[in-house]
Amino acid sequence: MVFPDFELPQLTLGYNPLLKLWRMPMPWFNNTAYLKMIDSMAIIIAQAYQLARSRLASASSHVMRAMMQRDQLFSQIQWLKRELEILRQQREDCPVNKRPEFSPEQRLAILQLMSQRN
Incomplete structure (x- = not known):
């Protein structure tokens, strides 16, 4: 499938005659109400994720519990890898x-350990 060539519009400061108004890039950063709304949405998503994980942990199915444990171990591994990366960068x-x-x-x-990793 071939996609047509097009250019993305540039976000610039100044007057836009097509919109007949002054444009500022990302004006929602300047309004604390928008930032509070974004923060509350992130909290809602995190709580929904935790609720889903807790329901999987209490599931009667062995497969679902194993999947939840695998997901939990995978997330812990990712956090430890990120922490190790930060510590290595600090050491370097x-x-x-x-x-x-x-x-x-x-x-x-x-x-x-280095020889086993590579």
């Missing part, structure tokens, strides 16, 4: 002479 940004010292056993364990 630290000057070499201020990095922590590792014992030979710790260095060997780190190298073994």
Whole structure:
């Protein structure tokens, strides 16, 4: 399927003669009522997700409970990966002479983990 070529409109400051008004990009950032509404929508979505997970956890089906446990473990793994990524970036940004010292056993364990990961 071939899509026709088109250009997306540019958001610019200034007067737009087609709309006959002054345009500001993303004006909803300036209004706290919109930000409160966006925040409350995010809270509602998070609560709905937690409710669905709690219902799966209390399901009588073994398959549903296993799926919920798998989902929970997967999310924990993702959080730990993100935390490790942040800590590694912090370590890389630290000057070499201020990095922590590792014992030979710790260095060997780190190298073994790196070889298993790659």
